[in-house]
Amino acid sequence: MNKLITLVCCCWLILLSSSARAQLQGVELDSPELIPSFTLSEKDGSLFTAQDLKDSWTLLMFGFNSCPDVCPFTLHNLEAALAETALRVRPDNLPRVVFISVDPERDRETVSDYARFFHPDFRGVTGEQEQIDVLVNATDSFYRYMPADSSGYYEVQHSSAVSVVGPDGMVRAKLQPPFHAGKTAEFLARLQIAYRRGDG
Amino acid sequence: MKSTLIALLTLFSSYAWCTELSVRDAYVPLMPPASKTYAAYMSIVNASERNRTITKVSADGFGMTHLHNSVEKDGVASMELLHMLEIPAGETVILSPGARHIMLMMRSKKVSKGDMIKITLSFSDGEVVTVEAVVREFN
Numbered sequence: 364m365n366k367l368i369t370l371v372c373c374c375w376l377i378l379l380s381s382s383a384r385a386q387l388q389g390v391e392l393d394s395p396e397l398i399p400s401f402t403l404s405e406k407d408g409s410l411f412t413a414q415d416l417k418d419s420w421t422l423l424m425f426g427f428n429s430c431p432d433v434c435p436f437t438l439h440n441l442e443a444a445l446a447e448t449a450l451r452v453r454p455d456n457l458p459r460v461v462f463i464s465v466d467p468e469r470d471r472e473t474v475s476d477y478a479r480f481f482h483p484d485f486r487g488v489t490g491e492q493e494q495i496d497v498l499v500n501a502t503d504s505f506y507r508y509m510p511a512d513s514s515g516y517y518e519v520q521h522s523s524a525v526s527v528v529g530p531d532g533m534v535r536a537k538l539q540p541p542f543h544a545g546k547t548a549e550f551l552a553r554l555q556i557a558y559r560r561g562d563g
Numbered sequence: 564m565k566s567t568l569i570a571l572l573t574l575f576s577s578y579a580w581c582t583e584l585s586v587r588d589a590y591v592p593l594m595p596p597a598s599k600t601y602a603a604y605m606s607i608v609n610a611s612e613r614n615r616t617i618t619k620v621s622a623d624g625f626g627m628t629h630l631h632n633s634v635e636k637d638g639v640a641s642m643e644l645l646h647m648l649e650i651p652a653g654e655t656v657i658l659s660p661g662a663r664h665i666m667l668m669m670r671s672k673k674v675s676k677g678d679m680i681k682i683t684l685s686f687s688d689g690e691v692v693t694v695e696a697v698v699r700e701f702n
Binding site: 428429430431432433435436439472473476477479480505509514516518520521522523524539540541 | 592594595596597598599600601602626627631633635638639640641642660661664666667668669701702
């Protein structure tokens with residue numbers, strides 16, 4: 364009997380620690396947030412609206428194209444994480460990645476090519492400031508323009524987390540750096556299982 | 564004779580410094596074609612017995628080059644300008660994605676996969692080290 368109790372405790376501890384490890388890459392929101400109506404667009408004029416968030420999982424990332432380190436690093440890691448996720452979920456459950464430039468002034472013409480550079484299916488969008496702000500607020504994200512230097516270059520500080528939107532159009536979780544491919548994939552797969560069970 | 568000896572010694576000592584500082588694995592990740600801003604990563608090895616400090620960086624084909632550190636504080640990603648970068652005696656400082664890096668701005672010519680970008684590291688003691696960083700995929 365003692366052996367059985369020990370075995371059960373060990374299994375429980377292993378489950379607990381593996382669950383904690385998986386959680387490191389992301390945080391599930393206690394109360395999912397519905398994203399209200401917004402309109403952004405790609406370079407070719409294709410619209411990106413709240414309708415595009417329905418019926419599929421979406422990862423929303425904020426950034427800007429003149430960001431030389433964090434943004435390409437994140438997009439590259441997301442590409443790797445999605446390749447891992449593809450091994451764990453059905454093709455129609457594989458999240459779509461949308462890169463939202465919070466710097467429309469400089470990025471309107473380049474944002475779509477920028478995102479596609481990291482994966483042909485990644486979408487890059489931007490738009491009017493107030494439309495960007497709808498998504499920023501709904502995902503509890505942040506950005507701020509820094510003063511320009513003597514060359515006119517300015518940095519844009521922005522949230523590092525990536526928002527996970529469920530097929531119901533609600534923000535359900537945040538992915539956090541460093542976006543480790545395997546752990547992020549594990550987190551996304553668990554999130555989807557919880558969602559289908561109705562306890563997500 | 565004495566001045567020749569001093570000159571030779573100076574030459575020898577500066578040569579010795581050169582061999583004590585080295586750079587490994589210098590690369591610049593390929594970016595989307597329209598990008599004007601790139602990052603360079605590398606490992607800077609200081610095999611000498613004294614600390615060395617980089618005070619200036621420059622890169623061929625870029626109008627402006629800075630030493631930067633990407634920081635994440637309270638969930639917000641931002642960059643801080645580093646006015647200098649110390650390479651402690653006997654240590655290796657690694658510039659890597661998501662952390663310290665050399666930011667290359669104001670690109671003046673096309674950057675393609677396989678290109679070598681010449682980056683110059685200037686140290687506080689006057690030594691200058693030039694590095695050839697290869698342009699390659701992000702990995």
